Amino acid sequence: MKKELFALTIVLLIFVAFPASLFAYQAWRTNTSFGFAQDDVRVIALTANVPNNGGWSPDTIRVNLGERVRLRISSPDVVHGFEIPALGIQVAEILPGHVAEVEFAVSRVGKFPFACTRWCSVDHWRMRGSIKVIDPNNPNPLPQSFAPPLYQQLKIDIDALHPATNVPTQRPSATRGTLLSPVIADDLRVNSPSDVFAKLRTNDALKTNSDSQLWDAIAFAWKQSAGDDAIARGQKLFARDCAACHGESGKGDGPAGRNLPGLAAMQSDNHQMLEIKRGPADFTDAPKMLGASDVLLQGKIIRGGMGTGMPEWRTLYTDQNMWDVISYLRSFVFEYK
Amino acid sequence: MTDPRLELTRIPLIKKILASRWLQWSLVAVTLPFFVLAIFTGLFGTPAGSRNFGIVFVWIVWWGLLMLVLVPFAGRFWCAVCPIPAPGEWLQRRSLVATRENGKLFTLGWKWPRRLNNIWLQSAAFLIVALFAKVILTTPFVSAVTLLILAGIAMATSLLFERRTFCRYICPVGGFIGLYSQVAPVEVRVKDHALCATHHDKTCYSGNEKGYGCPWLVFPATLDTNTYCGLCTECLKTCSLDNVALYARPFGKDLLTTQGRRLDEAYRSLMMLACAPLYTIIFLGPWAEIKEAAYAIGSTGWWLYAFGLLALTLAVVPGIFCVCSALSKFIARAKTSTRKFFVGYATALLPLGLAAWASFSLSFVLVNLSYAWQVLSDPFGWGWNLFGTANWKWTPYLSGWQGYLQIPILLIGLVAAIAVAFRIAREQRVSPRTALPIVLFCVAFTVVIVGLNF
Numbered sequence A: 001m002k003k004e005l006f007a008l009t010i011v012l013l014i015f016v017a018f019p020a021s022l023f024a025y026q027a028w029r030t031n032t033s034f035g036f037a038q039d040d041v042r043v044i045a046l047t048a049n050v051p052n053n054g055g056w057s058p059d060t061i062r063v064n065l066g067e068r069v070r071l072r073i074s075s076p077d078v079v080h081g082f083e084i085p086a087l088g089i090q091v092a093e094i095l096p097g098h099v100a101e102v103e104f105a106v107s108r109v110g111k112f113p114f115a116c117t118r119w120c121s122v123d124h125w126r127m128r129g130s131i132k133v134i135d136p137n138n139p140n141p142l143p144q145s146f147a148p149p150l151y152q153q154l155k156i157d158i159d160a161l162h163p164a165t166n167v168p169t170q171r172p173s174a175t176r177g178t179l180l181s182p183v184i185a186d187d188l189r190v191n192s193p194s195d196v197f198a199k200l201r202t203n204d205a206l207k208t209n210s211d212s213q214l215w216d217a218i219a220f221a222w223k224q225s226a227g228d229d230a231i232a233r234g235q236k237l238f239a240r241d242c243a244a245c246h247g248e249s250g251k252g253d254g255p256a257g258r259n260l261p262g263l264a265a266m267q268s269d270n271h272q273m274l275e276i277k278r279g280p281a282d283f284t285d286a287p288k289m290l291g292a293s294d295v296l297l298q299g300k301i302i303r304g305g306m307g308t309g310m311p312e313w314r315t316l317y318t319d320q321n322m323w324d325v326i327s328y329l330r331s332f333v334f335e336y337k
Numbered sequence B: 001m002t003d004p005r006l007e008l009t010r011i012p013l014i015k016k017i018l019a020s021r022w023l024q025w026s027l028v029a030v031t032l033p034f035f036v037l038a039i040f041t042g043l044f045g046t047p048a049g050s051r052n053f054g055i056v057f058v059w060i061v062w063w064g065l066l067m068l069v070l071v072p073f074a075g076r077f078w079c080a081v082c083p084i085p086a087p088g089e090w091l092q093r094r095s096l097v098a099t100r101e102n103g104k105l106f107t108l109g110w111k112w113p114r115r116l117n118n119i120w121l122q123s124a125a126f127l128i129v130a131l132f133a134k135v136i137l138t139t140p141f142v143s144a145v146t147l148l149i150l151a152g153i154a155m156a157t158s159l160l161f162e163r164r165t166f167c168r169y170i171c172p173v174g175g176f177i178g179l180y181s182q183v184a185p186v187e188v189r190v191k192d193h194a195l196c197a198t199h200h201d202k203t204c205y206s207g208n209e210k211g212y213g214c215p216w217l218v219f220p221a222t223l224d225t226n227t228y229c230g231l232c233t234e235c236l237k238t239c240s241l242d243n244v245a246l247y248a249r250p251f252g253k254d255l256l257t258t259q260g261r262r263l264d265e266a267y268r269s270l271m272m273l274a275c276a277p278l279y280t281i282i283f284l285g286p287w288a289e290i291k292e293a294a295y296a297i298g299s300t301g302w303w304l305y306a307f308g309l310l311a312l313t314l315a316v317v318p319g320i321f322c323v324c325s326a327l328s329k330f331i332a333r334a335k336t337s338t339r340k341f342f343v344g345y346a347t348a349l350l351p352l353g354l355a356a357w358a359s360f361s362l363s364f365v366l367v368n369l370s371y372a373w374q375v376l377s378d379p380f381g382w383g384w385n386l387f388g389t390a391n392w393k394w395t396p397y398l399s400g401w402q403g404y405l406q407i408p409i410l411l412i413g414l415v416a417a418i419a420v421a422f423r424i425a426r427e428q429r430v431s432p433r434t435a436l437p438i439v440l441f442c443v444a445f446t447v448v449i450v451g452l453n454f
Helices: A002-029 A193-201 A211-226 A228-246 A286-291 A294-303 A319-332 B012-019 B022-044 B053-074 B077-081 B086-093 B120-131 B140-160 B165-170 B174-183 B193-198 B234-238 B263-283 B288-295 B300-332 B338-368 B371-377 B402-427 B432-453
Strands: A041-048 A060-064 A068-074 A080-084 A089-094 A099-105 A110-115 A128-134 A265-267 A273-275 B186-190 B244-248
Touching (some): A002 B022, A041 A060, A068 A080, A193 A286, A211 A319, A294 A319, B053 B077, B053 B174, B053 B338, B053 B371, B174 B338, B234 B244, B263 B300, B263 B338, B300 B432, B402 B432
Parallel strands (some): A060 A128
Antiparallel strands (some): A080 A110, A110 A128
């Protein structure tokens, strides 16, 4: 009988105590054991699913101002990344079945979007969430007011077509443009390259220069205005966030963009329907890119494509991020090297 | 002729261990925590199969051990230590170690239907698992639920039917373990059949105070192959004449006779043979579309895959073998039925099938074994690092050597299959050349397997 009891005890330990000890260990590790915190860190489990399976879970996280938070991020499916751009918090890689941890405290009230930074699926860009930071002493602050984006301030219709009135016969080169380097007083963010060309062409001092020379000078001006660092930063952002749809070479031929609707037709100023190329924008399309100002391009990035599959980036990108990307986009029509 | 076997129970220590009632319980007490952990990690752990103990330890470590070590070298040893039927058996006996005084089991004691007194049901269960194998073997939750269903069926069967009916007639794995265990170099057999004939009590089947009657519903005196012996060693304990022993023996001794071979066993060996290349394709091969089809249950691709699997295992491969058997019969100008040739020659497929599965398993295990170190430290994928191995990188082992290891295994299987085929021809008193169609079948199969792997 004693032997039976011993054997039964072992079996019960295997069936009950063994699994219970595993869960207890996990509870202790994640700081949720029996309601007692081990230290002053609140542990929050965040699961990264591909968007078709629910995306971030939870997709809204509430934390108190100054509260120390440890996110334990796991992925059940594919490799994801994590970033809260406004707080400069980033986890480069969340491998399936692994747990990545990041610890931080937020010192300002607000809603801070976070997003996946790896091309996890065709709906990757939908994989967003937000961290809402609340001041317990002032839980309902008045909403902050923001200045409208530049394209709205300048009343630019970003849905209208803005084709270039002049198009170069060869790809403008910033290197060749250094030879001429005329003084361009125009604001290169507000004016499109085509606008700038038109003004230069009417300049008597530049009468003897060919159209190609003027375009080279414009390429140089845009490169110099942006700066090499911005272009390099923009290249990284483009590779991470844009290339999947717009293609590595900017031709709008990225693998994830193949089935996107794009714009099928658009109403022109004279109320005629114009046929537009479907799918993601082609940044090597010179008439389109040279007719578009940086502000217009920023507007498209801020707002997104409204049903075309192009996401909005206002919530994730800073202004600097957007100018960086636009600086790089110009390299698809201007020869920068 | 001298007996080529070595009676291991003559060694006192081995005899003492085998006679102990603690033996089987102790072994199950080792495997049971792994089983429990596999269930819990499957249900609550990460859905990423490669980081889940339930997937890695059941379908990589256990499977590798089973096909590369246990079955070829220890026959049905796994059946003796398998945790799935253990709770049902304990409940049935209302005891974990000791014997019941009156020997009565806690079960309705129903007899298994005579029509199902074969391994057709096991074969069907195996095919059902095979149809969903890609999902079961890669999705922790599904894997855990499958194991729970099997444990539930085993428990219910123990309460309704006599002894280990589940293991004998239902377990989807038991059927092929039994067939391939005939190759293994160990056996439990009676020492002197004449002595059994004079033994009135037949305690090996009915049980006594030292142990239970054969849980596998086998009368040891009639045991001439390993197919249905679960190596539980109850008969060693209960034989009051000390007439049962554990032997070491030459590999494949059971294959030397076709006496008592049955169509269900022959068919099963063909099904297993057909499944080996299929598993190679869906788990190892570069054919992404087939792999995706096998995973996407309910899709058109999956239906095509299911149709292909069933057609290949139930019709195409057995059909080709049937034609080979008919050719053998034609060459022999024998009056016996094609069925007899089919059933007899199917014995030759056992070493070949085992070699094919061992070859597949070797490749599968070498590629995936490094996941085992990760899940040992982090069984749930919850970010643990118990032994400091959680972040070890996935590394396929001996990747440049797999071919050199697989080819000898396949060649050994092929040579053994050919030898058994000629032996069967002699046993059936027909010219050895009548085995040629079977030899060609075996060679062609080996070529297919080699082609898929290289």
